[in-house]
Structures are given as structure tokens and as C-alpha cells.
Amino acid sequence: MASGPQTSAPIAARAEQATKVYGLGDTAVWALNDVDVDIEQGRFTAIMGPSGSGKSTLMHCLAGLDTLTSGRVLIGDTDLSTLSDKDLTLLRRTRIGFIFQSFNLIPTLTAAENIRLPALLGGRDQDxxxxxxxxxxxxxxxxxxxxxSELSGGQQQRVAVARALAQQPEIIFADEPTGNLDSRASSEILGFMRSAVSDANQTIVMVTHEPSAAAYADRVLFLADGSIVDRMDSPTEESVLDRLKQFGA
Amino acid sequence: MIKVALKNLRGHKLRTLFTAFAIALGVGFMAGTYVLTDTISSAFDELFSEANAGIDAVVQGAEPFESSAIETGGQRPDIDPAIADLVAGVDGVAVAEPGVFGFAYLLDEEGSPYVSGGAPSFGANWTGTETAGFTIVRGEAPEGPTQVMIDEATADRAGLDVGDEATVQTLTGTFPVEIVSIGRFGESGSLVGSAFVLMDTRSAIDLFTPNGLIQSVYVIAEPGLSEQDMVDRIAPVLPDGIEVVTAEESSEESQALFDQILGFFNTFLTAVGLVSLAAGAFLIYNTFGIIIGQRNRELALLRALGAGRRQVLASVLAESVVIGLIASLLGLVGGIALAFLLINVIAAIGIDLPSTTPVVALRTIVLAMAVGTAITVLSSLAPALRASRIAPMAALRETATERPSRSIVRLVIGLAILALGVFVMVRSVADGEAGWAAASIVAIFAGVVVLGPFIVPTVVAGLAAPARLLGFAGRLGGDNARRNPRRSAGTAASLMLAVTIITFIAVNLFSFTASFSAATDKYLKADLEVQSGQVPILGQSAVEALAALPEVRAATGVQRGQVQIDGTVRPVYAVTASAVLDIFDLQGVEGDLAGMGTDGIAIDRVTAEEQGLAIGDTVEVLFPDSTEATLTVAAIYEDGGIIAQNSDGHYLIDVERFTAHFGANNQFMARIDVRGVDGVDLAQLRAAVEAELEAFPTATVLDKDELRDQAQNQVLQVLGFLFVLLGLALVIGALGVTITLALSVFERTHEIGLLRAVGTTRGQLGVAVLVESIVLTLLGTVLGLVIGIVGAVAVVRSQADLIDTLQVSVPWGFLVLVVVIAVGIGVAASIVPGWRAARMDVLEAVSAE
Known part of the structure; x- marks a missing residue:
């Protein structure tokens, strides 16, 4: 099942015929197999799929952290494959926000400095x-x-979310942002992300394996074996769970 | 568990190699020193035997008391040439020839000696028999006061041959000669780079020795008689004060003196090696500490799976034993190679050793292996004990990094050691105990090392402040240097050690020079000083010639030796008594120094009080030639430091008295001080002195300013030399910084990944590592500078009672250079870790578990 461009909404990021192969010959692993996907601006997109489905690879490639074997990735109008390491770094600093599952913060910096980190790196003043x-x-x-070290796990993730939002980036990538949190902290974090999209027109892409987290998104993309196998708009926890059961994941 | 240890070593080859290298440098230096000195010693052993080859016994002046050969160069008295005839008449003596031995330099047309590198040049007599130690290679035997034989090596180097003309300079002046033969000394052709000028016995006595005496009689026995037989037969006929020894004993005596000199050299270089090893020990301690911290989880897991504490301890210690053995072996091999290289370099610059096979004694091997391994294992003991105390529960904890230990126990112990050091330092300065002042530095250093983790945050914050100018990356680097104070302190310790020692020595030397300059102003009334330099050729005749110049008011040389006064061996200085008060300001003299003559003696105030001596008292003096004389205390002076450069008690006698009782080879002046008549123009005086010294072309004339400059230059040379030697410890310090940074970068993989993900450029990461590296090196450097300066000032101040022109001089320029070099080391040490941090794969770093 292919999912090409379907809507006329502005596109924040796009993958075209994205293919990522690890290894060579018989041992080659196709992490992404000719994936076309558009990430619409001002929407909250969740990527789901079983382990090894390529969901993290897709996100890493979209975010400029990893490179494709073939195909291309665009952030806005910028083709990432044409950028040098330095330009890619500056792009991540100014146009992309990140929230990782853990190790999100620099231990020597205060919470405020961690939030301002990209601005500090650029020597810019924070708004x-x-x-x-x-x-x-x-x-x-x-x-x-x-x-x-003086903050709880939930507080640390809140700092990470604040860092991503503070830059007002074109797009935020979140990699299992609630993977290490209890359910109360998880819903707080997801709530912040949801309202950033709804109230401030932020664009967020989140990789998750939790249906309850995916339910906060506007749309869910399902990956299996390196391809997008389905997508679902306005998901609920139940509908996502049902869909996952269909895959026999 | 041992297998786990070995796997660890193999798994981290680079780290293992670096750690081993730090110890190997120190071991190599030590082993190299031993091989070098053993080789030189054995070469000389061979030479001294060669010199006496074919001889059965040596007749020589007997020393009535034991003098320090190191201080005086040997004080064996000369003997009358007639002794040779006396010995020749003994039954069983086949040959008895006089042996003349003095200083004699062959000069080129410009008046410079042909020998280079400060090697000595000796004058001896050609006897035509085996007693000369020489054989003629080509030419005729020298005869008369204008013919000489020179050694082959000097002839080759100088391009001289039979028939050439040259000039010879001795203690009696210069005279023209013709080279009539080229000789060869023993097997090797020359005596380790020193030159030889041989003349017939009569001329040698006249020209090489100022007193007309000889130094020994060489005896060859008739066939069938042993060396001991000769000694037994000759001894009874000899007058008092003359002895006979077997040729073997004579060689051993020469060897013993030489080995004593070599021993100082060896001790000095071994000390440098030990400093490097201590620096290496800090490095090992710190590296093992960091590694244990990083392997906390792994070790805890082993414990959880049932490994005992002892097994964990054994595993870590096994790792250190292997590193220690590898390092010691590397060091040993490297040291031998280095010594071999040096021996060849020595040979290449013209100092021929008869044998250049490196002597690798069993002692060297055992010592190198034992010291290297022991230091490695001891340094890893504390980290290993810490490893064995890791609770199995730690395996389950989230974070696995080293917990900074800033325990109260550490604080108390550190403060106690520091307080002890400061107390001893303050007391020793007050009591004038320089030795204790120096010892207190060790305690202060140890205290600072123990307190490191407490001191580091503040010091690093200060050092890192300027890095903020480099932007946020600079700030990150500064913060990183501060985040684990114990690690930073441990890393800086090696550099701190090297810098402390360098600074300590530099401040001491500069203070010494400043004190010397002040003393020159205060005590030296002379206008010019004549120095014989490395060529000891200024005799009393030169002093008298200078004193006779119309422009000169007074001149005196200073000679030194040892005599026995009232049963104790004492240093004695010989001056021209009538001139000494015109030349030196002794800060007050009681009695009549100028008129003390040959029966008088002058004493410094401190010694006089110690010995309970007053003007008019008498002392019994035993001279090296066995003469006993009763001398009257003619004068007591307040401060004779300008004459006797050491501050021990010393005595002054008139040069005439000295000349009568000391051997020809003791009778040269290191310096002659000259004062012009009142109102004389300095340039005019200098011209007159230089003209008079034409017969001594190697002498240099210096005025007071030049004297001060000379002292300064000598200090700089010594410092340069020390810097090169202690550079080894600096290299180890740099290695330590590199290893720590590499381990830290590895440990911060996630963090670096995150930084890269949110937009840190490779350049910024490089800057952060660079700043961290420079801050760590500066930490060691600054602490070392502070301890070194404080320690040196204490040692200098503690001598305030002894030296009243004492000056404390801190060579800021030199110390700035040390800081600049430290920054350079910091830059160099950051290259590899910085590169690794910058090249780290972002994705792997972000997703690494």
C-alpha cells in the first residue's frame, strides 16, 4: 500500500522514495524500502510499528540524523542530501527540535540553560x-x-519538551518521549505536545509503540518491514490497538 | 577472573599502551642511565688498567689524611725526581722512570685549545719505555724543550702531523714547540677524548709542573718477580711521606675516584627518572580510578553473579601487573637502546671510549623490572580496593559513573598533611634549616594532592573563565573540567609534580644569581676578574705578573684545598694575604690579615666562635705533603662568602704557604681578581691586564657587569638542561591528560550525541575538548607554580642568616614560558580526544545503550 501526497496542506517535511539498506548482499537489511511520506505542517503525526519496522530509521532520516541509501528528504524546501555536515548541524540547531527517550539533557547545565541550549550554541539571544x-x-x-540530576524523570522530559518548543522550530521530532515515564508524567508530556500543535500550530513527529500515546496525534502512520502499511487520522487508543492487532504485531 | 583481566587489556589496546608508555618512559630513563654509567665505568676501568699495563708498581706521595677527591680533584703530594734514582737502585727493579703529569694544552694559531667540549689536556713525560703508556706511531722520540709528541686522535682531529709547529700552554705559560712524533695511548689511541702532549722527562718537569717535582715513579720488575714482591722490596728504602703500591692498586684508586664522580651523575639522572616514574604513578592511579568507575556496573554484575571481593581485587591487580611488566620491559629495551645511541653520539663527537658495547648488568634489569612493576601495582592498589568494595546492587542502578569522593576523611587527612607541611616550612625558615624547608614542600605537595578534589572546583572556575570568550563551546569545556574534581585533580597531578620541581629549581637558581650579583656589589672591590675557564692554566706566576702592572693596585688568586686542622679535615683557601683586603670586603676584620704571612691563618667569625679561637691562639695544621705546622690565628673576619662560595666554615692562608705543601696539579687558580689603582680608567686597566695575559690566551677577563651576566647565563643553561630532562615528566603529564580526555569523551557518548543532534558543530565540540584540556594542564601548572614558588622562597629565606646579600628572585619570564608550554601541551593532548569527539557518529551516540 503506497501513501503518496494526499492533501494540499503545507508540507513541513517529506521523504521521497526513501530507501535505507544496512549491510550488503544476502545479509542486507532493508530498514526503509522506497517510502514516500509527507509530514503536514501544524499537525501531530505519530509513527508506529513493531520493532525493526523501520520507524526509528524513518524518523532519524527525516530529522537529518541519518542518511538515506537512496531517495531524498526535504525539510521545507531544503534537500537534506545536498547539505554538508556543518549545514545539516545548523539546520538541526535552528529548524528542528528534538525530544529523546532519555539522556535528553546536558548534566553540567541548569534546566534554563538546557532549554536555551540551541540558542546558546548559536550565540543568539532567546526570545x-x-x-x-x-x-x-x-x-x-x-x-x-x-x-x-536534581530533577525527576518527568521534570527532565518537561525540560526537553521546553527546549524543543523554545526554538519555535519548523518541526519537532520526538523519539519515544514517554518511554521512561509513568502514566501521569506521560500524559503531562503528551498534553504539552498536543497543545503546542493545537494552540501554537507546531509540527510534531513522534515515534512511539504505545497506543495511548499515539491517541494524542492527529494521524498515525503504521510501518512494517520498512514500508508504510497504513495510516489513520484522528486515532483513539482503542482504534490504534485494534489496528495493531490486525497486523498481528 | 584473571582471564577477565586479560580480556580487558586486549579490549583496550590503545589505553593499555598509553598507560604502559607512561611507566616505560620513567623505567627507560632509569635503565638507560644505569647502562650508560656502567658502560662508561667499564670503559674507564679498562683504560686505567691499560695506563698501567706493563708496570708492576707505582711510587707516589702518601696522603697523610683522607681528603675529598671530589672537592679537590685529589691532593696526592708531589715527590722529588731523585726518588726515581733511589728506586732504580733497589734489587729486582728493572726500570724505574719518573712520571710527570700536569695540564698542558696544545693551542692553534688563534690561541684556542685543540681539545673540544671541555675535555682536559694533559702533559706527561716520554720515557722511551713501557712506563709511558704510549707507543710511537710515527716520528722520533721528543727531546729537549721544543719537541713534543701528541696523541693520534688529537692529531687527526686537528689535522696536525710530524713536522708541524704549535704552541703549548701550561701553568707556567706558553711556549712554541715542534711536533716530532705521533703516539698512541694503549689500545684506543687516546684517553677518552682528552689530549696528550709528551716531552722528554727533563723538559716535562720544567714546563708542565711549576714546582719542579714529579708525581710518581713507575716501576717495572725484573722477570720472575710479582707486583707484591716489588712493593715489599721498595717500601723499606722510601723516605717518610712516600709510598709504593702495586699497579693494580693504583688503577683501582683512579677508578674509585672516577666512579665517585660517575656516581653523582648516576644519582642525579636516577632522580630525574624517579620523578618521571612518580608522574607515571599519578597517571596510573588516575586512569585505573576512571576505568574502575566506568566499569562499576560490569564489576557489580560479576559480584552479583558470584565473584568474590578477592576475585575482583585480584582481577584488577592482575591487569596492573601485566601493564607493569609490559611497561618495564618496554622501558628496559628502550633505555638500553637510548644508552647505546648516547654512547655512539659520545663517540661521534670525539670522545673515544675504548669499548662501546653497552654493559647491561643484571642489577639494571632486575631494578628496572622491579621498580616499574612495583610502581604500577602500588598505584593501582587504591582503585583496585575501591573496585572490590563495589556492592552487587550497583549493577541494578541506573547511573554507572564514578561518584566523586570528597569524604570528610580525605579533607581531614589532606588538611593535616598540609598543616604539617606549612608548620615545618614556617619553623624551618625561622630556624634557618634549608633542608627541612625543602622537605616541607613534599608534605605541602602531598597535602595539595590529597585535597585536590576540594581545591579543583574553585581553581578550575577561575582558569576556565576566559574560555567563555570562545562562546558557549568554551564554557562547556570549562564546565567539563570541573564536573569530576577528583578526576581533574588526579589528571593534573603529574604535571603539577613536574612544574613544582622546575619552578622550585628555577626560583632557587635565580635567587642564587641575584644574591651573587648583590654579593658582587657588596663584597667584591676588584674591578676585573680573570677566569681560566675550562682550561686550568692560571698559576701564581700569572697573579704576580698582574700585580706588578703599574695600573694594578692589587691582585689575588683563589685556590682551594683541604687540610687537617686540630684533627679535622677542613676546606682551606689560599690568597695573596697582602692583597686580599684590597680585593674583597670581608665586612670587618679583627687582627692583621694582610700581614699574616706564612705562619698566620685567618678564620671566619662563625668558625672562630665554634672552635673557641681568638686572635693569637694557635692551631695545628697538617698539610697534604705531611708537613705539620703550628699557625697563629692572625685575623678573624666577619663574612668570607665571596672567597669561599660555600657557606661552611673555612680558613684563609697565604698562597706561599699553600704552594709549599700542595701538589703541582692543585696549584691553579679558577679565578684571579684584579683591582686597579685609584682613578685608573677601566678600559685602560683591562687593556693592560689583557696584554699581560697574552701568554695565557685561554684566559678571559670580565668586569663586574660581565660577571653578573655570566652567572645569569650559567643559570639559564642549567635551567635549559633541567627543562629537557624534566620534559619527560611533562610528556607523561600530557599523556595523562590525553587518556583522561579520551576516557571522558567515551563516557559522554550520549551527551555528545545529544549536543550534535541539537546543533553543536564538530568545531564546537573540538573547542570544548580543547578548552577542557588546556584548563586541566593549566590546573596542574598553576598549582605546581604556586607550590614551587612558595617552596623555593622558603628555602631561600631559610638561608637569610648565612647570606646577608640574600635576594629572592622569581623569574617571571621563565615561569610565563612554563605556562605557555603548558598551554601547548594542553593543545597537543586534546588533538586525539577532540578528533574522536567531533567525529562521533551522531546516531550511534544518541541511540547507544
Missing amino acids: TSWFDSVVSTVGLGDRLGHRP
């Missing part, structure tokens, strides 16, 4: 009012001077 609004949204006001 103060936006910074304050992000910080108050994620509820970190009294924790800004603390270092990561």
Missing part, C-alpha cells in the same frame, strides 16, 4: 517572552536553576 511562556506552559518556573 524572552516566548521562553517565559514555554516555561510556564510546562510548569518549570521554580526549577529553572536546577541541574538535571
